[in-house]
Amino acid sequence: MAATWAEVRPTAPPGRSASTGGRTRRTLLRGLPIAPSVVLLLVFLAGPIVYCIYAAFTNMSLTGQVGTQFVGFANFTRAFADPAFLNSVWLTIVFTIVSAIIGQNVLGLVLALLMRSGHALARALTSAFVIGAWVLPEVVAAYLWQAVLGPDGSWNTVTGFFHIPPQNWLFTIPIIAVSIANIWRGTAFSMLVYSAALSEVPRDLEEAALVDGAGRFRLLTSVTIPLVRRTIATNLMLITLQTLSVFGLIYTMTKGGPSEKSMTLPLFAYNQAFVSADLGYGTAIALLLLVIGGIFSVIYLRILSKSEPIR
Amino acid sequence: MTAAVTAQAGAAAPPVTRIRPRGRPRLSGRMLASLILLVMAAGFVIPLLWVIFAAFNGDPNQGISIMWPHPFTLDNFKAVMTPETTYIPLLNGAILCIGGTLITMVCATLAAYPLSRYRSRLKRPFLVTILFSTGLPITAIMVPVYGLFVQLAIDDSIPATMVFMATTALPISIWLTKNFMDGVPIELEEAAWTDGASPMRGLWRIVMPLMGPGLSVVAIYTFIGLWGNFFVPFILLLTPEKQPMSVTIYTFFGQYGSVVYGQLAAYSLLYSLPSVLLYLVLSRRLGGAFAFGGGVKG
Numbered sequence: 001m002a003a004t005w006a007e008v009r010p011t012a013p014p015g016r017s018a019s020t021g022g023r024t025r026r027t028l029l030r031g032l033p034i035a036p037s038v039v040l041l042l043v044f045l046a047g048p049i050v051y052c053i054y055a056a057f058t059n060m061s062l063t064g065q066v067g068t069q070f071v072g073f074a075n076f077t078r079a080f081a082d083p084a085f086l087n088s089v090w091l092t093i094v095f096t097i098v099s100a101i102i103g104q105n106v107l108g109l110v111l112a113l114l115m116r117s118g119h120a121l122a123r124a125l126t127s128a129f130v131i132g133a134w135v136l137p138e139v140v141a142a143y144l145w146q147a148v149l150g151p152d153g154s155w156n157t158v159t160g161f162f163h164i165p166p167q168n169w170l171f172t173i174p175i176i177a178v179s180i181a182n183i184w185r186g187t188a189f190s191m192l193v194y195s196a197a198l199s200e201v202p203r204d205l206e207e208a209a210l211v212d213g214a215g216r217f218r219l220l221t222s223v224t225i226p227l228v229r230r231t232i233a234t235n236l237m238l239i240t241l242q243t244l245s246v247f248g249l250i251y252t253m254t255k256g257g258p259s260e261k262s263m264t265l266p267l268f269a270y271n272q273a274f275v276s277a278d279l280g281y282g283t284a285i286a287l288l289l290l291v292i293g294g295i296f297s298v299i300y301l302r303i304l305s306k307s308e309p310i311r
Numbered sequence: 312m313t314a315a316v317t318a319q320a321g322a323a324a325p326p327v328t329r330i331r332p333r334g335r336p337r338l339s340g341r342m343l344a345s346l347i348l349l350v351m352a353a354g355f356v357i358p359l360l361w362v363i364f365a366a367f368n369g370d371p372n373q374g375i376s377i378m379w380p381h382p383f384t385l386d387n388f389k390a391v392m393t394p395e396t397t398y399i400p401l402l403n404g405a406i407l408c409i410g411g412t413l414i415t416m417v418c419a420t421l422a423a424y425p426l427s428r429y430r431s432r433l434k435r436p437f438l439v440t441i442l443f444s445t446g447l448p449i450t451a452i453m454v455p456v457y458g459l460f461v462q463l464a465i466d467d468s469i470p471a472t473m474v475f476m477a478t479t480a481l482p483i484s485i486w487l488t489k490n491f492m493d494g495v496p497i498e499l500e501e502a503a504w505t506d507g508a509s510p511m512r513g514l515w516r517i518v519m520p521l522m523g524p525g526l527s528v529v530a531i532y533t534f535i536g537l538w539g540n541f542f543v544p545f546i547l548l549l550t551p552e553k554q555p556m557s558v559t560i561y562t563f564f565g566q567y568g569s570v571v572y573g574q575l576a577a578y579s580l581l582y583s584l585p586s587v588l589l590y591l592v593l594s595r596r597l598g599g600a601f602a603f604g605g606g607v608k609g
Contacts, residue, residue, distance in 0.1 A: 245448035
């Protein structure tokens with residue numbers, strides 16, 4: 001941790017000395033508060049990840065550790081030739097785009113915008129229910145949506161009212177069923193983030209645009225949304241990464257089935273490592289999942305750094 | 312943006328446009344917005360209704376459709392509220408999650424201070440790494456983590472699991488806390504420094520009181536995340552007497568061939584209660600505004 005921690009402002013905290021030795025000591029002293037976090041992150045996150053990288057290049061299995069051999073890129077070449085893996089990648093991307101990038105993000109922004117102009121009662125009710133869905137634990141949310149989307153569930157009661165034949169969502173398109181559950185559960189996060197950002201948009205700016213004759217829609221696309229662009233990018237990154245690693249919700253709802261139609265990458269990796277006891281292959285899949293997360297992050301970070309670099 | 316602004320963010324937002332540039336009645340827009348909000352609220356509340364109705368429904372053959380509880384009963388709650396099903400897992404969960412949240416908050420606040428106040432070459436790479444680790448699929452690293460715990464002979468231990476769970480919550484907490492701290496102007500501390508206060512004293516006496524609302528948000532977010540975490544205690548805690556409610560709900564209702572929906576719903580309500588209560592209490596203290604404020608700015 002021999003970082004050079006220079007102060008943001010010219011005014012320095014006490015203990016400043018001109019000598020080089022004093023500066024090094026001061027630098028170390030300033031970095032010291034990070035130490036507990038760094039130690040925890042190194043031992044419990046970085047360590048296991050390094051072990052994962054090692055395991056991904058071996059044929060390690062969960063049961064007998066005796067015959068573990070280095071196999072090079074065999075696990076990765078196997079993955080890209082494995083239809084089950086490619087199916088998983090496709091499902092993960094569908095799940096992420098439908099439930100996070102479109103569902104949670106757009107719905108959260110719409111809710112936050114409507115919240116600004118709705119009646120107090122409508123605002124209170126909506127935020128209570130939306131946040132209620134978010135506060136509930138993952139496993140509970142999964143059981144709820146199993147009940148709602150099942151063949152006798154209330155979804156079909158409602159659609160039956162409009163003479164739409166009953167659908168077993170969990171059986172026909174389970175990936176959409178789990179996406180709906182994830183939208184329901186995760187929208188509150190985006191709504192809260194956008195509410196906070198919108199409350200900082202200067203009112204006079206919007207009023208000025210209205211006086212200049214801008215319509216409601218024009219106001220939204222040309223003034224309001226550009227002002228919260230940075231928040232949109234950060235929020236998209238956070239919810240994308242969270243959604244990529246969703247496990248409990250899907251596992252409890254469908255276990256990845258039926259016939260692997262909702263088997264996203266985290267479940268696929270879990271199945272390979274723990275159920276099929278193929279640790280090497282499972283960790284290789286987990287690494288590829290990290291790479292996908294990395295690609296999404298780079299895209300959003302580019303959008304962010306276009307406006308202003310991370311301070 | 313000061314912390315005071317964050318605290319009032321939700322409440323202080325004035326009603327939309329006080330002026331009417333075209334003389335069009337604004338009321339219709341307001342009504343329309345409220346109407347759409349209520350429709351969306353209905354969509355969000357329907358699944359919640361099922362769990363509430365089913366929990367009080369005495370019909371042993373009740374399925375999974377939403378129906379008014381008939382006969383109304385508390386038997387479902389009585390059936391699951393036993394020491395081994397509810398009370399012990401509740402206590403275990405409380406120890407795990409309160410302890411975990413405390414560890415996370417202390418480490419995150421300490422780490423956020425230099426990240427927010429000083430400049431360094433390592434800062435940006437560190438922050439990007441932190442941001443990237445927020446989305447780390449914990450399921451992916453549970454195999455080596457379990458191996459590590461067995462090697463150190465700390466598997467099936469509540470304190471060790473607590474520390475691990477705190478670590479999984481650290482990246483997002485550091486990120487949020489750092490951004491909240493950026494909202495506290497450094498000028499206030501500079502005054503304290505000239506008066507001879509050390510940076511840590513400045514953090515404790517000036518910065519932390521000013522970012523109270525922000526810290527509450529991070530604490531709620533961390534606790535709810537840990538309370539809902541199923542997979543980590545499921546792998547690391549083997550003895551049923553040590554498992555929290557998130558695992559018990561899975562093992563208890565997974566044991567039977569056919570699920571007793573009334574009891575499952577009742578248990579779900581009990582399990583959700585601490586998260587809901589904590590949220591209500593803290594958001595009330597924040598003046599009804601649970602705002603992420605400057606937390607997610609990038």
